[in-house]
Amino acid sequence: xxxxxxxxxxEGPLAASSTAEAPPGAGAVWVFEGRVRPEEDGxxxxxxxxxxxxxxxxxxxxxxxEEVRLAHGVFAxxxxxxxxxxxxxEVSFRLTVHSAHRKAGLAAADxxxxxxxxxxxxxxxxxxxxxxxxxxxx
Amino acid sequence: xxxxxxxTKRVEVLLFGPQAELAGVRSVGIDIAAGRTTCAEALSLVAxxxxxxxxxxxSSRLAVDHxxxxxxxxxRGDEELALIGMVGGG
Numbered sequence: 001x002x003x004x005x006x007x008x009x010x011e012g013p014l015a016a017s018s019t020a021e022a023p024p025g026a027g028a029v030w031v032f033e034g035r036v037r038p039e040e041d042g043x044x045x046x047x048x049x050x051x052x053x054x055x056x057x058x059x060x061x062x063x064x065x066e067e068v069r070l071a072h073g074v075f076a077x078x079x080x081x082x083x084x085x086x087x088x089x090e091v092s093f094r095l096t097v098h099s100a101h102r103k104a105g106l107a108a109a110d111x112x113x114x115x116x117x118x119x120x121x122x123x124x125x126x127x128x129x130x131x132x133x134x135x136x137x138x
Numbered sequence: 139x140x141x142x143x144x145x146t147k148r149v150e151v152l153l154f155g156p157q158a159e160l161a162g163v164r165s166v167g168i169d170i171a172a173g174r175t176t177c178a179e180a181l182s183l184v185a186x187x188x189x190x191x192x193x194x195x196x197s198s199r200l201a202v203d204h205x206x207x208x209x210x211x212x213x214r215g216d217e218e219l220a221l222i223g224m225v226g227g228g
Contacts, residue, residue: 080215119225
């Protein structure tokens with residue numbers, strides 16, 4: 001796997017900002033952060049519980065990031081994703097894309113996120129306000 | 139055992155996320171014919187065993203030893219099986 005692709009899973013919310021270094025020549029850096037919204041289907045949430053299936057999840061994310069990197073001609077994709085419980089307002093997903101120019105980076109980010117949501121072994125379960133949370137971990 | 143008769147094996151199919159919530163369990167046991175049952179047939183067996191999973195089976199795939207498998211791939215009965223459906227990262 002290329003060093004231009006990194007995937008990291010973290011238990012709980014992600015830290016405040018990306019630590020990925022921009023490679024030389026990267027004129028554009030896209031950072032997308034997904035945060036847990038306060039409601040889903042009109043119901044108040046307390047958190048989302050994310051679940052992965054290691055090592056399949058990491059392998060899929062690495063392969064997808066490399067595929068998108070090559071397809072869109074960008075320098076690097078760095079993926080950070082939470083597992084377990086992430087409270088409302090906290091960051092659960094961060095994608096950092098380094099590219100020479102903005103359009104390629106934006107297209108790469110869009111393609112990666114679409115595919116991740118459709119194909120990758122990652123799940124989220126809403127934890128609604130007022131409901132007891134299941135004891136099992138994510 | 140007759141050599142032509144495949145051995146029946148009970149295998150567990152792991153469940154995750156909303157599908158585990160719907161089923162109320164973390165795995166579903168199915169009986170397969172080792173060396174004969176395909177992944178597509180295994181998915182049908184999961185649906186037969188657990189009514190709560192039937193609506194989402196058509197959009198689910200079977201992972202065999204942590205990789206997606208073709209529907210026509212035949213199971214030995216000693217693999218790790220997981221139902222990958224209703225995914226939603228991000």
